[in-house]
Amino acid sequence: MKEAVAVSTGDLSGVTWRKSSRSNGASNANCVxxxxxxxxxxxxxxxxPEAATLAFPAVQWSFFLRHLGA
Known part of the structure; x- marks a missing residue:
């Protein structure tokens, strides 16, 4: 098992947050x-959105997305 890596996201006030276009409707309450x-x-x-934020290295996020449907 890989160990956690500390990733600093700095100030997130100016970033653009995105969520799935499929999150319209009743299931909208359960989105990230x-x-x-x-x-x-x-x-x-x-x-x-004011609660804690998780951060992942971009390389690991890309790996995660590639293996979602596997």
Missing amino acids: EVAFTGPAVAVRDSKN
């Missing part, structure tokens, strides 16, 4: 939003 911050990808709960 992502923001691309250069070397990291920030992830937050769309219902509670």
Whole structure:
């Protein structure tokens, strides 16, 4: 198992948060939003955007996306 890597996202006030275009409708309450911050990808709960934000190295996020449907 890989160990966690500390990733700094810095100030996230100026980033553009995005969520899936498929999140329209009743399931909209259960979405996450992502923001691309250069070397990291920030992830937050769309219902509670002021809560804690997770950050992943962009390389690991790309790996995750490639293997979602595998």
